[in-house]
Amino acid sequence: MRISAIRARLAALGALPLHQERVLRDWVQGAAHERGRRPASDFLPKPVRAALPALDAELAALVRLVSRHPAADGSERLLLALGDGQMVETVLLPRDGVCVSSQVGCAVGCRFCMTGRDGLLRQVTSGEIVAQVVLARARRPVKKVVFMGMGEPSHNLDNVMEAIELLGTEAGIAHKNLVFSTVGDLRAFERLAEARVRPALALSLHSTRAALRAELLPRAPQLEPRDLAEHGERYARLSGYPVQYQWTLLEGVNDGPEELDGIVELLRGKYAILNMIPYNTVPELAYRRPSWERARDIAAGLRARGVLTTLRDSAGQEVDGGCGQLRARAQPARRI
Numbered sequence: 001m002r003i004s005a006i007r008a009r010l011a012a013l014g015a016l017p018l019h020q021e022r023v024l025r026d027w028v029q030g031a032a033h034e035r036g037r038r039p040a041s042d043f044l045p046k047p048v049r050a051a052l053p054a055l056d057a058e059l060a061a062l063v064r065l066v067s068r069h070p071a072a073d074g075s076e077r078l079l080l081a082l083g084d085g086q087m088v089e090t091v092l093l094p095r096d097g098v099c100v101s102s103q104v105g106c107a108v109g110c111r112f113c114m115t116g117r118d119g120l121l122r123q124v125t126s127g128e129i130v131a132q133v134v135l136a137r138a139r140r141p142v143k144k145v146v147f148m149g150m151g152e153p154s155h156n157l158d159n160v161m162e163a164i165e166l167l168g169t170e171a172g173i174a175h176k177n178l179v180f181s182t183v184g185d186l187r188a189f190e191r192l193a194e195a196r197v198r199p200a201l202a203l204s205l206h207s208t209r210a211a212l213r214a215e216l217l218p219r220a221p222q223l224e225p226r227d228l229a230e231h232g233e234r235y236a237r238l239s240g241y242p243v244q245y246q247w248t249l250l251e252g253v254n255d256g257p258e259e260l261d262g263i264v265e266l267l268r269g270k271y272a273i274l275n276m277i278p279y280n281t282v283p284e285l286a287y288r289r290p291s292w293e294r295a296r297d298i299a300a301g302l303r304a305r306g307v308l309t310t311l312r313d314s315a316g317q318e319v320d321g322g323c324g325q326l327r328a329r330a331q332p333a334r335r336i
C-alpha cells in the first residue's frame with residue numbers, strides 16, 4: 001500500500017487534505033501522539049470515521065514482527081514479514097534511530113553484502129517503509145530514520161521519496177535526521193534536489209579507484225568517484241548538511257596507502273564526513289574484517305590529514321548483523 005493510495009482512498013470518502021494529514025499523522029506518531037489530543041474521530045467526516053477501523057487494521061498488517069535480535073551495543077535487529085510473506089530487516093539503532101529497508105533484495109549486487117546475492121525480489125512500498133518506523137516507534141522513541149537497510153533507495157525512488165515526505169512532515173523527524181543512502185545515481189540527485197523534504201545524503205564510496213569500486217559494486221551506476229563527490233558536494237551545499245561517505249573497510253582490499261591517499265585527495269576540503277565501518281565478516285563471503293586497532297589507526301591518520309572521519313561498528317554486528325543475513329537464513333531467495 002502506498003501513501004498516495006491511502007490519501008486517494010480517504011479523499012474518495014470526502015476527507016480534505018487536512019483530514020488526510022490527521023489520519024496519517026496519527027498513524028506515524030503512534031501511541032505517543034494520542035496523549036492529551038482530541039480523538040481523530042471527533043474531527044473527521046462521518047464516512048472517514050466509519051472507514052478508520054478497517055484502515056487501521058490494514059496499516060497494522062503491513063509489517064509483522066517475526067523475530068528480534070538484541071545486541072550488547074543497544075541495537076536490536078528485527079526480522080519483519082510483509083503482507084505477502086516476503087521478509088525485510090529493520091534495525092533499532094542506539095540513540096533513537098531506526099534503519100529501514102527499501103527493497104526486498106537488491107539489484108546492485110555489492111560483493112560484500114548478503115542482500116545483493118539474490119538480486120531484486122520486489123520493491124518495498126512507501127506504506128511498508130513507514131510501517132517499519134511505526135513498528136520501531138512502538139518499541140522505543142525514533143528521532144532518526146536511515147535508509148541503509150536492505151535495498152538501494154535510488155532504485156525505488158517514488159516509494160522512498162513518498163515515505164521521506166511523510167516522515168519529514170507528519171512524524172516529527174527533523175529533515176537532517178532522515179538519511180538517504182545510495183551508491184550514487186543521477187536520478188536520485190535530481191529528485192533529492194527538488195524534494196519538499198530534503199534528507200541528508202549518505203554515499204557509499206568504498207574505494208576511490210574506479211576499477212575497484214566497479215568490481216565491489218558491480219551494478220552501481222558507473223560514476224567516477226570524482227563525479228560522485230562533485231554531485232555530493234552540490235547537494236550538501238544545497239541541503240545544508242554534510243555528505244556522509246560510507247566506507248566498509250575490507251582487509252587487504254581498500255585499507256592500503258593508495259586508497260588513503262585517494263580519500264585525502266577526494267574529500268579534503270569538502271563538506272563531508274567519512275564514516276568508516278570495519279566489515280562484519282560473513283562466513284559465506286570471502287572478505288575479512290581488519291582488526292579494530294588497524295581501523296583506528298587508519299581513521300586517526302585520515303583525521304590528521306584533514307578528513308573528518310568517524311569509525312564505528314555496524315549496529316548489532318555480533319548477531320548475524322550484516323545486512324541481509326537474518327533474512328537470508330530465515331527465507332532463502334524466493335521470487336514472486
Ligand code: SF4
Nearest residue numbers: 106109110113116151
Ligand atoms: Fe544493495 Fe546496499 Fe547490499 Fe549494495 S550494500 S547490494 S546497495 S543492499
